[in-house]
Amino acid sequence: DGGITQSPKYLFRKEGQNVTLSCEQNLNHDAMYWYRQDPGQGLRLIYYSQIVNDFQKGDIAEGYSVSREKKESFPLTVTSAQKNPTAFYLCASSTGRDYTGELFFGEGSRLTVL
């Protein structure tokens, strides 16, 4: 079955550590996105990529980094520079590069900083 796979589902991190969240899709979608979701707030865009080897900062990119070396993969690294990293992280993909098509989401990764 086609879809998006995120891992790990739950992750605990000590302050000062970098962590990488994995996102893999087999939908052959060009565009991929990383969102952060906090209670009582709308989804906030961290980074997005519309094509391999290219990505753009979203609204809250500070303290995060990404890569897009393969069409199927778009990992997100939460660095120690991110001041408040505890959140639910969602990866998504779409066929179109202009948000006219629906987003397909992974199951999410919940990061807790201890």
Next chain:
Amino acid sequence: GQNIDQPTEMTATEGAIVQINCTYQTSGFNGLFWYQQHAGEAPTFLSYNVLDGLEEKGRFSSFLSRSKGYSYLLLKELQMKDSASYLCAATDSNYQLIWGAGTKLIIKP
């Protein structure tokens, strides 16, 4: 600034009808999405409206008025499994998605 407003929480009874409203203010407009999100899970697509009017899809319908910057999601014959958050999102003139904070819908027997 750009903004999406929707109620924080709503309660309805199993078998009834509920309407979840969404108002938006964006720089330009290119469409409006509704997504359903069960607690701790990923959002799933419900509908996409570009033109004014009502679009029906089974028990769910979505309405859009571009002139009023207003949309609603109508859920009929409510079932317990409809308990979830419903997210409204609008695309602006640059095709960027602006998300609302979501409406938590509680269904009571």
